[in-house]
Amino acid sequence: MGANPAENHPCGFKWAVEARDNRGAKLVTIDPRFTRTSAVADRHLQIRPGSDIALLGGLIRYTLENALYHDDYVRAHTNASFVVSEEYGFADGLFAGFDEAASNYDKTAWDYERGADNYVFRDETLQHPRAVFQLLKQHYDRYTPDVVADITGCTEAGFLEMAEIICSTGRADRVGTIMYAVGWTMHTVGSQIIRTAAILQLLLGNIGRPGGGINALRGHANVQGATDHAIVAGILPGYLKVPTPPQTSLAHHLDDSTPRPLVRDTVNYWGNYPKFYVSQMKAWFGEHATPENDFAYHYLAKQGEDATWLSIWDKARQGTLEGFVALGFNPLLAGPDVPRLLDSMSKLKWKVVIDPFMLDSAEFWKAPGMDPSTIDTEVLYLPSSHWIERDGSFTNSGRWAQWKEKAIEPPIGVKPDTWILSELFWRVKELYQAEGGAYDEPIQHLTWDYLNPREPTMVELAREINGYDLETREQLDSFGQLRDDGTTAAGNWIYTGSYTEAGNQMQRRGTSDPTGLGMHHDWAFSWPANRRVLYNRASADAEGRPWDQTRAGIAWNGREWIGDVPDYGRTTPPDAAGAFIMTEEGVARLFSSHLADGPFSEHYEPVESPTTNLLHNNVPINPVIQWYDGVRETLATENDDFPYACTVYRVVEREHFVTSNVPLLVEAMPDFFVELPEGLAEEKGIPNGSQVRVWSKRGEVQGTAIVTKRIKPLQVNGRTVWTVGIPVHWGFVGLTQGSMANLLTPFVGDANTRCPEFKSFLVNVERA
Amino acid sequence: MTTDISRRTFIKATVVGGVTASTLGFDLRQAQAAVRQLKIRNAKEYRTVCPYCAVGCGTIAYVHGSGGLNTKNTVIHVEGDPDNPINGGTLCPKGASQMDLAISPRLRHQPLFREAGASDWTEVDWDFAMDWFARKFKDSRDASFTERDDEGRVVNRCDGIAWVGSATVSNEDAYLITKTMRAMGLAYIDHQARI
Numbered sequence: 035m036g037a038n039p040a041e042n043h044p045c046g047f048k049w050a051v052e053a054r055d056n057r058g059a060k061l062v063t064i065d066p067r068f069t070r071t072s073a074v075a076d077r078h079l080q081i082r083p084g085s086d087i088a089l090l091g092g093l094i095r096y097t098l099e100n101a102l103y104h105d106d107y108v109r110a111h112t113n114a115s116f117v118v119s120e121e122y123g124f125a126d127g128l129f130a131g132f133d134e135a136a137s138n139y140d141k142t143a144w145d146y147e148r149g150a151d152n153y154v155f156r157d158e159t160l161q162h163p164r165a166v167f168q169l170l171k172q173h174y175d176r177y178t179p180d181v182v183a184d185i186t187g188c189t190e191a192g193f194l195e196m197a198e199i200i201c202s203t204g205r206a207d208r209v210g211t212i213m214y215a216v217g218w219t220m221h222t223v224g225s226q227i228i229r230t231a232a233i234l235q236l237l238l239g240n241i242g243r244p245g246g247g248i249n250a251l252r253g254h255a256n257v258q259g260a261t262d263h264a265i266v267a268g269i270l271p272g273y274l275k276v277p278t279p280p281q282t283s284l285a286h287h288l289d290d291s292t293p294r295p296l297v298r299d300t301v302n303y304w305g306n307y308p309k310f311y312v313s314q315m316k317a318w319f320g321e322h323a324t325p326e327n328d329f330a331y332h333y334l335a336k337q338g339e340d341a342t343w344l345s346i347w348d349k350a351r352q353g354t355l356e357g358f359v360a361l362g363f364n365p366l367l368a369g370p371d372v373p374r375l376l377d378s379m380s381k382l383k384w385k386v387v388i389d390p391f392m393l394d395s396a397e398f399w400k401a402p403g404m405d406p407s408t409i410d411t412e413v414l415y416l417p418s419s420h421w422i423e424r425d426g427s428f429t430n431s432g433r434w435a436q437w438k439e440k441a442i443e444p445p446i447g448v449k450p451d452t453w454i455l456s457e458l459f460w461r462v463k464e465l466y467q468a469e470g471g472a473y474d475e476p477i478q479h480l481t482w483d484y485l486n487p488r489e490p491t492m493v494e495l496a497r498e499i500n501g502y503d504l505e506t507r508e509q510l511d512s513f514g515q516l517r518d519d520g521t522t523a524a525g526n527w528i529y530t531g532s533y534t535e536a537g538n539q540m541q542r543r544g545t546s547d548p549t550g551l552g553m554h555h556d557w558a559f560s561w562p563a564n565r566r567v568l569y570n571r572a573s574a575d576a577e578g579r580p581w582d583q584t585r586a587g588i589a590w591n592g593r594e595w596i597g598d599v600p601d602y603g604r605t606t607p608p609d610a611a612g613a614f615i616m617t618e619e620g621v622a623r624l625f626s627s628h629l630a631d632g633p634f635s636e637h638y639e640p641v642e643s644p645t646t647n648l649l650h651n652n653v654p655i656n657p658v659i660q661w662y663d664g665v666r667e668t669l670a671t672e673n674d675d676f677p678y679a680c681t682v683y684r685v686v687e688r689e690h691f692v693t694s695n696v697p698l699l700v701e702a703m704p705d706f707f708v709e710l711p712e713g714l715a716e717e718k719g720i721p722n723g724s725q726v727r728v729w730s731k732r733g734e735v736q737g738t739a740i741v742t743k744r745i746k747p748l749q750v751n752g753r754t755v756w757t758v759g760i761p762v763h764w765g766f767v768g769l770t771q772g773s774m775a776n777l778l779t780p781f782v783g784d785a786n787t788r789c790p791e792f793k794s795f796l797v798n799v800e801r802a
Numbered sequence: 803m804t805t806d807i808s809r810r811t812f813i814k815a816t817v818v819g820g821v822t823a824s825t826l827g828f829d830l831r832q833a834q835a836a837v838r839q840l841k842i843r844n845a846k847e848y849r850t851v852c853p854y855c856a857v858g859c860g861t862i863a864y865v866h867g868s869g870g871l872n873t874k875n876t877v878i879h880v881e882g883d884p885d886n887p888i889n890g891g892t893l894c895p896k897g898a899s900q901m902d903l904a905i906s907p908r909l910r911h912q913p914l915f916r917e918a919g920a921s922d923w924t925e926v927d928w929d930f931a932m933d934w935f936a937r938k939f940k941d942s943r944d945a946s947f948t949e950r951d952d953e954g955r956v957v958n959r960c961d962g963i964a965w966v967g968s969a970t971v972s973n974e975d976a977y978l979i980t981k982t983m984r985a986m987g988l989a990y991i992d993h994q995a996r997i
Contacts, residue, residue: 044894045882046857220997252856254969256976257995263976265967265993271980276989279955318981335959336951337989343996346964355964355990356942361979362968368997384938390909399916410918412938414931417910420903421853422863422877426972428851430858430888435973441848441863442875442904447911449928451975459982461936462943471940472947473958473987480985495974525977543849545885554887687895689854692970695908698899769908789996 035064035086036218036227040071041686043215043251046431047071049552050213053245060199064089065217066681066757067709068744079196081186082748082755083681084221084640084794089193090230091637092182094174096197097237102204104239107581111572111613112236112622114167115156117147122164122633124173127653129632138658144627146296154296154619166625170233173634176649185637185648187748187755204238206581211240215251217683220793222656225786226635229626233635236622242572242613244551244585244598252431253690255421259429262561263499263526267341270334271499271526274311279336284328287311293618300620301602301611308518309527316523317498322479325520333476340660342788343369344781348662351378361388361418361451364691366395367765370779370790371668371732376401384412388454390420391695394765394774401766418451419444426492427532427540429561433568435532436558437541453489460488493538499525500533509535512563528561539564551585553598565599571613572622578608631658631785640794641782642670642730644679645751658785665781670731676796678714679757680728682775688761694768706737706772709759710799715741718799725802728758730795733777735760736802758797842879849883852897853970859897860886863904877904939963943986964990 039047051074053059063072064079064086072078081089097103108114121143123130131143146154147164160167179197183190203210212235218227231248232241240246252258264271274291281287292307315329323330339345347369349355358379369375379385379398387396396415399406425440444450459482466474481498484490501510501524513530516522524530532539544556553566560566567573570587574580578590580597588597590608601615602608612620625633638656639647647654670676684690687703694700708726720726722741727734748755764772778797783790845864852859860883867875880901884891893900913931914923926934946962965983968976983991 043855043857045859045889045892045897046855048889048892216997252969252995254994255851255853255856255858256971256973257856257969257993259973260969260971260976260993261995263973264980265965265976265991266995267990267992270984271977279951279953279957282955318985332956332958334984335987335989336955336957337959341989341991343966343992346966346990346992349961349964349990354946354961356946356962357938357964359963359965360967361965362970363966363994365966368994383942386935386938391906392908392910396914400921406921407919412918413916414926414935415910415914415916415923416931416935417912420909421970421972422850422900422904424972424975426974428856428858429973431856432858432888434858434888436851436858436860438850438972439848439863441850441865442877445909445911448909451971452978454932455975455978455982457932458935458939461932462940462986465936465940469940471944472960473949476958476985476987480981490978492972492974495978499973499977525981529973543885545887547887552887557887689896692903693896695906696899696902697906698902699896702895787996792997 035212035214037213037215037251038065038069038071038217038683039213039251040074041069042253042684044686046251062196062199064196066745067683067759070686077196077199079188079192080746080748081188082750083679083757084643085186085637086218086221086227087223087230087635088177088182088185088637089188090227090234091174091177091635092179092193093197093200094170094230094234094237095177096179097201097204097234098171098174100201102201103237104204104206106206106575107239107572108167108237109158109160110576111242112624113619114160114165114170114624115158116166116619116625117155117157117162118164118166118169118625119143119145119147120164122169124634127636127647127650128657132657137660138630139632141627144633152294153298170624170634181648184751187750201238203240206239209240209243209245209582209585210235210238211246212248213251214248216253217793219784219787219789220791222641222659222782222784222791223631223635223638224784224789225629226631229629230635233624236624239581241622242567242569242587243581244567244573244587247567250431253684256428258431258433259427259435262429262528268337270314272310272314272528274307274314277331277334277336278338280338281336284331287331295620296618297612297620299611300618301615302618302620303615306516309516310513310524312518312520313501313516313522313524313527316504316520317501317525318481319476319479320481320523323520329520330476330479333479340788344662344783344788344790347375347378350382353381356383357385358382359386359388360395364393364395364765366398366401367691367774367776370776370792371781372774372777373733374668374781376404380409380411382411384414386414386416388416388418388451390418390448391692392767394691394767397767416454417448418454419448424450424492427496433560434558435529435540435561437538450489456488456490496533496538496540499529501525501527501530509533511535531563532559532561549597555599563599565601567598569601569614569622570598571600571602571615574608576608629786631656640791641780642676642794642796644677644755644796645753648751656785659782660785660788662781668732669780670796674731676730676798678797678799679755680730680760680778680795680797681757681793682760682762682779684763685761688763691763691765691768694763694765694770697769700769703763704770706735706764707740707761708735708737709740709742709745711745711747711756712741712743713747714756714758714799715739718801720799720801726799727802728760728778728797728799730778730797732780735773735775735777737773758799845878852893852900853903854896854900857888859889859893861893861897861900877901880904947987958987959989960987961989963988966991967993969994
């Protein structure tokens with residue numbers, strides 16, 4: 035669901051095919067289109083874009099109703115027995131604590147009931163009316179098969195057939211995995227779609243087990259690594275937190291950021307937060323990070339407001355953002371509502387684009403319909419070297435950091451990113467030394483102990499990321515060695531162990547696999563600690579016996595854990611603490627107060643939807659979306675004529691925009707097209723291969739109509755809903771030009787991540 | 803030899819030539835039996851990783867060239883790395899054509915600058931480019947830097963500059979970007995994972 039791996043991740047998908055062919059696994063797809071993955075699946079179910087929570091909620095209900103959940107797992111490894119506060123409630127589409135004026139929730143209403151010792155009250159019988167298990171049953175009870183069918187557009191029979199297959203994995207001797215990609219994240223309820231899947235997989239006992247999990251299939255070579263290293267608003271490397279203005283001292287920041295245990299028997303690994311944070315500041319500011327200056331606490335900016343992707347564009351639009359640097363990124367094509375983006379970009383004073391290829395974003399002033407003479411933005415384009423001209427590591431979707439060798443030198447005239455970044459750093463630093471200016475202490479004191487300070491090597495950086503003991507100057511083996519007294523340095527604690535005294539662990543090429551499960555512990559390095567399956571303690575029961583001996587993650591042999599690198603200590607006995615070491619609860623959360631829009635998930639319609647919300651039409655869409663100025667006016671309302679659902683996607687021959695520079699791939703997939711269902715094309719008089727115009731309230735695209743049987747009309751809430759499909763790969767710079775899909779999409783994001791709702795909006799269609 | 807010689811006639815002629823060769827004092831049979839050498843025979847192998855999606859397929863890049871001064875090494879072939887347990891040597895259409903990305907004729911070699919209101923680029927050198935970049939960066943940082951917020955709390959933040967990208971660079975590049983930009987006081991930092 036939410037992914038089409040046969041098309042977009044073919045070599046990863048081959049393992050799903052292998053499981054089907056050699057292990058008798060069932061492969062099913064649930065998608066708004068019959069995809070290339072559907073073509074090799076045992077079953078396919080078509081649903082309407084943006085209705086995933088209804089479908090998954092239905093699966094949760096089916097699991098509970100038919101007692102298909104993995105009872106021992108749920109009791110041992112989830113918070114099913116935790117008792118929730120009396121204040122919690124859910125009615126008419128809103129959870130308790132809703133603040134309409136602020137568009138958010140006061141989450142204290144979602145707390146657990148706690149005893150005098152501050153620990154959570156548990157009812158091991160799961161029968162307490164406010165036990166998570168009972169609240170869960172109650173919440174998803176509304177997602178009956180007929181309601182699911184009515185919301186998603188599938189048939190009841192189709193849903194039940196799918197439910198029978200998926201929910202059969204609740205047995206201890208079976209396991210199921212869910213693969214998802216941006217088909218789930220790109221919604222105003224994206225985070226909650228994934229949470230619903232997590233709840234389902236926890237009920238079925240499929241998390242932490244080999245062959246289980248919910249697996250994000252990422253779309254660029256190092257999405258995982260760039261996120262781990264925090265080119266991300268709000269976080270620092272290793273998922274540490276950016277300090278906020280109210281945190282006026284390091285102690286305050288550490289106090290807020292270090293969770294306290296909610297039960298007696300939890301590892302609560304984030305309790306080590308201060309060690310990771312202080313070690314990072316030592317890596318960055320070295321001798322200038324001292325106990326006296328709170329380990330350089332005020333060297334870093336304090337950020338309270340949202341600073342993510344959409345907010346960046348919004349600041350540009352407001353004119354408060356002066357400069358914009360894009361490296362290895364084509365933001366104009368990758369953002370929603372391109373007309374709005376062009377307007378925002380034109381308000382920048384300056385812009386720098388760093389990439390091996392010319393990008394649409396660098397030439398936005400030449401975009402169709404733009405008049406360059408009216409745009410005052412100064413733009414610099416810098417040609418940088420690309421992957422084959424650099425060494426360094428990429429971390430894949432499975433957290434394996436693999437070292438790549440440099441194959442060729444960059445051509446004359448082309449510079450590596452590290453050179454460009456170092457030159458910028460040194461020249462800015464020297465300008466401050468010469469002229470003074472705004473607070474430059476952090477710039478002057480940033481560690482830069484590289485042999486060639488104008489171009490650090492990848493090895494030097496990898497060693498700094500891993501970390502070292504400041505007293506012995508030896509590389510560290512494990513983040514367990516990190517300290518909060520300023521005697522250790524580590525750029526990113528989750529990568530500690532990747533470059534030790536024994537050398538570059540990411541470059542290892544051992545092919546042995548004693549587990550027989552494809553874990554390959556001697557190949558590359560996977561964070562954390564070379565563990566291959568996260569939460570692997572949950573692959574075994576309370577006594578440490580694997581749920582399934584033929585697929586053991588880790589097993590307790592009486593003295594130690596064997597198998598994968600255990601997330602428990604190697605010799606920590608099975609009853610010492612809960613399996614989910616990163617949570618304050620020690621167990622996984624079926625109920626969680628960590629998201630903005632509810633402790634459970636709920637079906638809300640996309641902001642542009644062809645139907646009302648069948649569950650609660652007074653709250654049709656996610657009530658805690660954060661709106662940007664002037665966006666509501668760009669959304670289709672009932673009075674506008676945009677009757678068709680639309681979704682966007684990739685094709686195998688292309689990867690977003692970079693492939694528009696690869697002759698072979700452009701030849702294989704040259705032109706923009708619009709995928710139209712047969713019946714709709716007939717109704718509109720649009721023959722296959724003719725030119726078609728598609729427009730939303732924001733913009734319009736034009737291309738060749740591909741009339742297809744792959745998308746069927748759906749019966750949603752008593753009416754027929756048609757879905758139109760559009761590929762994303764075209765722009766106005768590139769070997770072939772074509773319409774930008776994002777001319778159509780709305781400028782609105784998920785309530786938690788603000789990932790834009792690219793995947794579901796409304797359009798109209800006619801023959802051009 | 804005329805151009806209309808048929809393939810059959812040509813083979814016949816070759817065979818006859820082979821048989822008669824020994825009578826000429828040297829034997830062509832060994833040369834005929836030799837297998838044609840692969841074009842990668844003298845190439846150096848480099849283990850790398852596919853630059854497209856995040857499955858992380860291992861690849862081998864074959865590079866040709868003497869490596870001597872003033873010579874240019876070129877990628878002549880890229881294929882899946884059979885030892886890599888992730889892909890076992892297989893590649894998808896994009897991965898299999900990555901040599902075409904590596905040596906794309908559209909790769910740029912020249913920094914370009916576009917002045918306010920201009921309708922085209924001007925070529926600039928790297929020194930100009932980096933001086934301009936640093937100047938703009940410092941000026942905008944100075945103009946938009948907040949040391950204390952309205953409530954008098956230390957924030958030391960630069961709100962006037964955004965940095966985006968990238969999910970296509972290595973971990974080490976990504977780390978250096980974060981380290982440098984956080985030290986500069988930027989808060990508006992994001993990359994493709996958001997979308």
